Amino acid sequence: MKGLYRIHSIILCFVGVGALFGGMLGITDPYGVSFGMSTELLRRGPFTSFLIPGLFLFIVIGLGHLAAFVFVKRRMKLHPYISGAAGCILMAWIMIQCYMLQAINILHVIFFMIGLAESGISLYMLVKLKQFPFS
Secondary structure (H helix, E strand, O other): OHHHHHHHHHHHHHHHHHHHHHHHHHHHOOOOOOOOOOHHHHOOOOOOOOHHHHHHHHHHHHHHHHHHHHHHHOOOOOHHHHHHHHHHHHHHHHHHHHHHHOOOOHHHHHHHHHHHHHHHHHHHHHHHOOOOOOO
16 A cells, blocks of 8 residues: 555656646746747637636646645545545546647646546545545
């Protein structure tokens, strides 16, 4: 179980730090000039700039994953729930992003699978730690 905690912590930290950087790009350059993206990508969605998606990426995905990392690292009582929610939110973010962009690329697949792994590990921990509400 110790190795699983280590792997889970690494995944949460990796996604959290990456989302902070990605979100910061969207916040500081909402029109995507510095990172080579055009707001034309957003034409099918409700946003005209990358500001709101950048804020969501920074706050919810980035800080949420880092909070889950702290919960897992300290093995706090609710850590399987917090990290499982982070994984589910990441999967939802990817699905919404693919829908709005009307495209799927390899990074979408990779990060969806990472979210699925986070959620699966969390579910396994719930069962193993006998915290599963339906057992």
